[in-house]
Amino acid sequence: MPAFKAAFNGYSVEFSPFSETLLAVATSQNFGIIGNGRQYVLQLHPSGGIAELCSFDTADGLYDCTWAEDNEHILVSASADGSVKVWDTALPRHANPIRSFEEHGHEVNSVDWNLVRKDCFLSSAWDDTAKLWAIDAPRSLRTFAEHSYCVYTAVWNPRHADVFLTASGDCTLRVWDVRDPHASLVIPGHQLEILACDWSKYNECVLVSGSVDKTIKVWDVRNPRREMSSLQGHGYAVRRVKFSPHHASVIASCSYDMTVCMWDYMAPEDALLARYDHHTEFAIGIDMSPHVEGLLASTAWDETVYVWQHGMDPRA
Amino acid sequence: MAEAQVNGAAATAPAAAPPSSAAPAAPPVAAGDDKGDNWRFIPPQSVREDQVQNAVNFLSHPKVKNSPVVYRRSFLERKGLTREEIDEAFRRVPDPPSTTSAAPVPAAPTAGPVTAVALPAQTAAVAVVPRKGARWTQVVLAIGVLSAAGAGAAVVTKTYLFPRMKAWLRRIVLDEESSEQKKSRLDVEASKASAALTAATTEMAALVRELVSSRHEERRYFDTVVKSMEAQTREIKLRLDTLIQLQKKGNITSSETNVYKAQVPRDAKDSTGVAFEPARPSSAPYSFDPDRFAPSAKYSEILAMVERGEKPPGIRDVNDKPPNPTQPASNSMLQPKTKPWESHVPSENGASAQPWWRQRDGDAKITENSVKIVEMEDQDTVSSDGAFSASPQIETAGRAWVPPPVPKTILPGVDAAIRHKSPSPVSYPSYDNVHSNGTSTDNAEGSSSSEIRESTSEVTVEEAE
Numbered sequence: 094m095p096a097f098k099a100a101f102n103g104y105s106v107e108f109s110p111f112s113e114t115l116l117a118v119a120t121s122q123n124f125g126i127i128g129n130g131r132q133y134v135l136q137l138h139p140s141g142g143i144a145e146l147c148s149f150d151t152a153d154g155l156y157d158c159t160w161a162e163d164n165e166h167i168l169v170s171a172s173a174d175g176s177v178k179v180w181d182t183a184l185p186r187h188a189n190p191i192r193s194f195e196e197h198g199h200e201v202n203s204v205d206w207n208l209v210r211k212d213c214f215l216s217s218a219w220d221d222t223a224k225l226w227a228i229d230a231p232r233s234l235r236t237f238a239e240h241s242y243c244v245y246t247a248v249w250n251p252r253h254a255d256v257f258l259t260a261s262g263d264c265t266l267r268v269w270d271v272r273d274p275h276a277s278l279v280i281p282g283h284q285l286e287i288l289a290c291d292w293s294k295y296n297e298c299v300l301v302s303g304s305v306d307k308t309i310k311v312w313d314v315r316n317p318r319r320e321m322s323s324l325q326g327h328g329y330a331v332r333r334v335k336f337s338p339h340h341a342s343v344i345a346s347c348s349y350d351m352t353v354c355m356w357d358y359m360a361p362e363d364a365l366l367a368r369y370d371h372h373t374e375f376a377i378g379i380d381m382s383p384h385v386e387g388l389l390a391s392t393a394w395d396e397t398v399y400v401w402q403h404g405m406d407p408r409a
Numbered sequence: 410m411a412e413a414q415v416n417g418a419a420a421t422a423p424a425a426a427p428p429s430s431a432a433p434a435a436p437p438v439a440a441g442d443d444k445g446d447n448w449r450f451i452p453p454q455s456v457r458e459d460q461v462q463n464a465v466n467f468l469s470h471p472k473v474k475n476s477p478v479v480y481r482r483s484f485l486e487r488k489g490l491t492r493e494e495i496d497e498a499f500r501r502v503p504d505p506p507s508t509t510s511a512a513p514v515p516a517a518p519t520a521g522p523v524t525a526v527a528l529p530a531q532t533a534a535v536a537v538v539p540r541k542g543a544r545w546t547q548v549v550l551a552i553g554v555l556s557a558a559g560a561g562a563a564v565v566t567k568t569y570l571f572p573r574m575k576a577w578l579r580r581i582v583l584d585e586e587s588s589e590q591k592k593s594r595l596d597v598e599a600s601k602a603s604a605a606l607t608a609a610t611t612e613m614a615a616l617v618r619e620l621v622s623s624r625h626e627e628r629r630y631f632d633t634v635v636k637s638m639e640a641q642t643r644e645i646k647l648r649l650d651t652l653i654q655l656q657k658k659g660n661i662t663s664s665e666t667n668v669y670k671a672q673v674p675r676d677a678k679d680s681t682g683v684a685f686e687p688a689r690p691s692s693a694p695y696s697f698d699p700d701r702f703a704p705s706a707k708y709s710e711i712l713a714m715v716e717r718g719e720k721p722p723g724i725r726d727v728n729d730k731p732p733n734p735t736q737p738a739s740n741s742m743l744q745p746k747t748k749p750w751e752s753h754v755p756s757e758n759g760a761s762a763q764p765w766w767r768q769r770d771g772d773a774k775i776t777e778n779s780v781k782i783v784e785m786e787d788q789d790t791v792s793s794d795g796a797f798s799a800s801p802q803i804e805t806a807g808r809a810w811v812p813p814p815v816p817k818t819i820l821p822g823v824d825a826a827i828r829h830k831s832p833s834p835v836s837y838p839s840y841d842n843v844h845s846n847g848t849s850t851d852n853a854e855g856s857s858s859s860e861i862r863e864s865t866s867e868v869t870v871e872e873a874e
Contacts, residue, residue: 095765111743123711126633128724141765151729164741178729183739190729191736199625211745219629228738242628251750294750329639338749349639361826383748388766394708400766 096397096408097143101131103392105157105333105378111165113384114138115146118398119170121154130155132170134182135398143400149180149189157203162211167228169214171201177216179228194226196233203246209254217247223259225271237269239276245288246333252297260290266302268314280317282310289333295341301358303331309346311358322358326365332376338383345389347376353391355403371399371407456493464490464498474502637709 101120109115116135122128130151135143153174161167166183179192199219206214213234217223223244225235242262250256255271264283267276283304293299298314299321307327310320328350337343342359343366353376355366374394382388387403401407464485467473473481485495714721 110746110748122724123721124708126708126711127715128721129727137766139765149729150725150727152727161738162745164738165743166739166741172729176729179731181736181739184736188732188736190731191738192734193729193731208748219625231734251748294748384746385766386749402766 095142096399097133097135097145099131099133099392099396099398101129101154102374102394102396103378103398104155106380106390106392106398107158107160107378108380108382108384108388108390109160109165110162110383111160113382116143116380116390116398116400117158117160117168118378118392119155119158120392120396121156121173123154124394125154125156125173128154130170130172132158132168132178132180133398134168137400143398147182147186149178149186151178156200159204159206159214161214161228162206162208169204169206171204171216171218173200175199175201175218175220177201177204177226192228194233196224196236197222199243202243203248205248205257207249207254208251209249215247215249215257217244217259219243221261223247223257223269235271235274237274237276239267240265242286245286246290248291250292250297251294258290258292258300260287260302262286264304266290266300266312268300278314278317280312280314282312282320283308285330289331289346291334291336291344293336293341294338301334301336301344303334303346303348305330307331307348309334309344309356311344322364324356324358324364326354326356326368327352333379335379335381337381339381339386345379345381347379347391347393349375351376351393353379353389355389367403369401369407372397456491456497460488460490461494461497461501463488464494465501468498468502633712637712640708 097118099118099120101122102124103118103120104125105117105119107117109117114137116133116137118133118135119130120133121130130153132149132151132155134146134148136146137143149170151170151172153172153176155170155172155178157171159169161169166181168180168182170178170180172178175195175197177192177194177197178190179194180189181191184191194216197216197218197220201216201218204214204216213225213227215223215225221240221242221244222236222238224233224237226233237259240259240261240263244259244261246258246260248258250258256277257269257271259267259269259276261267264281264285264287266280266282266287268278268280269276280302282302283306285305287302287304289303291301293301296313299311300314301309301311303309307325307329309324309327309331311322311324312320324344324346327346327348330349331346332348334344334346337345340357342357344356344358345353346356347353351370351372351374353369353372355368356364357366358364360366369389369391372391372393372395376391376393378390378392380390382390388400389403389407390398390400391407392398399407401409467485468481481499482495485498490498711721
């Protein structure tokens with residue numbers, strides 16, 4: 094399985110919803126502490142390699158990226174200087190970015206495009222807020238400010254156009270409806286900061302959270318007092334969790350223990366399906382392809398991007 | 410009323426007189442009739458002793474004694490007593506009741522006229538006395554009522570009228586200031602107070618903001634410090650482990666240790682072959698390959714530099730502002746693809762014509778628990794070419810979600826166990842639905858998914874618990 098060597102430390106990887114060969118990778122110089130950022134667009138070649146299709150440089154590091162769901166050219170990046178950059182991959186580099194939304198007061202940690210209506214996207218930042226945007230609106234459409242610490246992740250529900258989930262450093266998860274200014278549900282999920290969250294693609298009431306306390310918890314919004322399942326096995330904080338687009342109960346996670354793990358939370362015995370330790374630094378980004386079942390991509394602070402099939406060795 | 414009683418008594422007195430006078434007149438007439446042949450029915454004027462006795466008892470009653478004479482007489486008359494008997498009873502009443510009835514009886518006819526005359530006088534006196542007493546009691550009562558009224562009026566005036574008067578007087582006396590002056594003074598005071606309040610609140614807000622931002626900064630600094638500490642401890646652990654392993658293998662020679670020591674300050678990373686989790690079997694450490702790792706600055710070094718105020722090398726001044734902030738997005742040529750969870754997409758088989766990312770190991774090294782994925786492969790159809798091809802199943806199903814076929818499990822007993830799961834003691838119906846979604850049949854999946862859709866509308870209304 095080929096690996097791509099980036100110039101900067103990798104932060105996020107995302108498969109394109111339109112093309113099964115395109116990947117977006119958000120990277121930051123100097124581990125994202127200080128320095129530039131670069132948004133890569135990579136292409137998987139049938140000959141067996143990953144090549145850079147194009148890249149965009151930014152003044153500050155990039156922490157997350159997301160593809161648009163209604164336009165195959167549009168790519169959105171979350172920047173450490175508080176701005177949200179929108180790129181058009183069909184335009185030349187000098188015409189990019191086509192938008193720079195600068196409303197957040199601190200680092201934007203995640204961006205996510207709406208999967209149902211496909212016309213808007215969310216950003217969440219270290220200024221304790223999440224914001225709703227549309228490409229053609231000059232300012233944010235909504236601001237959701239209820240968390241009392243950094244909002245690390247904001248994720249849309251794949252079946253409900255108005256519902257999304259945020260994970261925050263104030264140790265809570267909040268389910269929101271964009272039509273309400275206040276959260277619909279607050280889940281005090283962990284004892285330490287919650288860094289990642291995702292919705293189940295097949296059960297619209299099930300969500301997963303990953304925390305600094307090294308655990309991954311699966312929740313049902315209809316019974317939020319107690320988690321459905323707690324997956325333990327990571328040695329350090331869990332940085333990102335993603336539900337599989339192909340299997341209802343399969344979760345992929347990556348952690349500061351430099352491993353990527355695959356879980357099945359409904360497995361009768363051990364939930365851990367596989368563990369991949371191909372990275373040599375904090376594994377920060379993980380994604381599962383919606384086109385090809387079992388295809389995983391991960392990136393880490395070791396400046397590498399790996400794409401491999403579940404069950405096979407990424408380094409092979 | 411007293412006069413009426415007097416009149417009444419006076420009326421009855423003369424009225425009593427004629428009958429009593431008639432009474433003595435009657436016996437002589439009756440006596441005369443006995444001789445003569447004047448046939449006139451003369452009612453017997455004898456006094457019935459039992460009636461008289463009853464009347465005496467009646468009149469002796471203390472209540473009756475307090476009542477006016479007229480009422481006593483009328484009562485006795487109603488009872489059918491004759492005037493003689495009534496008079497006799499009245500005669501007897503002052504007397505003690507122990508006097509025999511015999512005495513009055515024989516004395517009745519002879520003493521009749523005398524007593525009859527005396528009786529009206531007595532009754533008149535008795536009537537007058539009660540009249541006077543009545544007047545007196547009535548006067549006393551009237552005086553009492555008037556005094557009570559006067560006292561009440563005094564109390565009322567004291568409690569209500571006087572304060573009102575006082576207040577009215579005070580208002581007149583003290584109301585030298587005009588009402589406008591008062592209002593303006595109040596306004597000035599109010600505006601001063603509000604201004605002071607707003608100033609205070611803005612100060613407070615500024616302070617709070619400062620506090621919050623300083624707290625954030627402190628927290629973030631703390632986080633970065635913690636991360637760097639963790640990284641350092643990890644490295645130390647790695648080095649220790651490799652050192653121990655090298656020592657164990659007995660490969661340590663003086664030269665190698667020197668080489669190792671020299672390499673240590675260079676801070677090149679070791680391999681990650683050492684496992685963190687005790688459950689995982691420790692694999693052999695990879696051969697130390699410095700070429701594999703780029704000499705990038707370490708995380709903690711960067712942090713240290715930043716703390717010192719130095720800028721790490723290689724940072725360019727990039728202008729990432731949009732050249733045209735209203736640039737429209739390029740036209741989209743492709744339609745959004747349906748997601749796998751929106752319509753069932755069967756996974757591809759590992760045919761040789763597939764590109765490398767679609768190729769899968771036939772016997773993948775997956776544990777038993779991932780049988781789902783393994784079994785899915787076997788059921789798949791072979792795709793025609795490497796490009797992403799929509800399977801016939803997608804085209805027929807359209808946008809309706811068709812659940813994936815139930816995978817068969819390897820162990821025979823597991824199938825039955827999953828299907829006929831006994832309900833847990835603390836279970837909710839929805840929880841069971843969710844739980845069984847992954848392994849239930851198609852029908853159950855279809856119905857439960859609609860259930861979930863309905864219940865999410867409740868979720869959005871739910872308040873946080």
